[in-house]
Amino acid sequence: MLLSICNLSGGYGETDIISDINLEVAESEIVTxxxxxxxxxxxxxxxxxxLLPRLSGTIKLDGKDVSRIDPEFRISHGLGYVPQVANVFGSLTVLENLKVVRHVKERERRIDSMLDAFPALKGRLRQYASTLSGGERQMLAFARAMMSDPRLIVLDEPTAALAPALVNQIFDLVRELPKRGVAVFMVEQRARQALAISDKGxxxxxxxxxLSGPASELLADERMAELYLGATH
Ligand SMILES: Nc1ncnc2c1ncn2[C@@H]1O[C@H](COP(=O)(O)OP(=O)(O)OP(=O)(O)O)[C@@H](O)[C@H]1O
Ligand SMILES: [Mg+2]
Structure with missing residues (x-):
């Protein structure tokens, strides 16, 4: 199993914010x-x-217990991350944002391949990231996380605040990732759309x-509506 989370609880201070979480992501799977x-x-x-100050339970990456191991190590061992906020350096250009990512092999070639995958960035290499549109910024954040060639990418609300056309574009990109051998752990408020391209939720x-299970079962589960998801997303 690529990621296994077992009996995980934790938080920022004394109170647990997450409690007794059990979750798995297999190789090349999309999980919402x-x-x-x-x-x-x-x-x-x-x-x-x-990045969580306090936790109990275990987090395994590829069978290795990394629960007490720092983010740097996890990233160098195949984890990519697009945080919900502050996911690019605004005071750096697009190109600089791609250049400063650590743990990258064959950097120039990798940058080229990211620009092929994210054509919206191609003409904007010298533009400061702070001046990008919301969608372009999300593309750059995504490209940054992909630079280190992760086997598992953690996406925290990749479509938040994006127009519908861009939302579809992001979901299309996510859907392609397993074909490149990348598994996805995706936090999404657009639950129905996200589950539609996921294996599990x-x-x-x-x-x-x-509630958890195969995405198709969750989409058909009546309890989903009670849990807020409703018909709108
Ligand atoms: N750094 C922090 N210090 C203390 N409490 C925090 C911190 N970050 C988040 N929390 C609290 O933890 C709880 C869960 O927050 P979290 O950001 O994980 O929610 P979320 O499900 O991602 O919500 P959203 O959909 O709004 O992004 C909230 O009550 C929040 O106030
Ligand atoms: Mg959040």
């Missing part, structure tokens, strides 16, 4: 984590990266997994 605002989705993503409520 959904839930209302404040449910603990970003907190769980941070735990996967090693986990619904969080107040820091706990309240």
């Amino acid at each position: 984590i959904a839930g209302t605002n404040g449910a603990g989705k970003s907190t769980l993503s941070k735990a996967v990266l090693g 986990y619904i969080l409520d107040q820091g706990r997994v309240v």
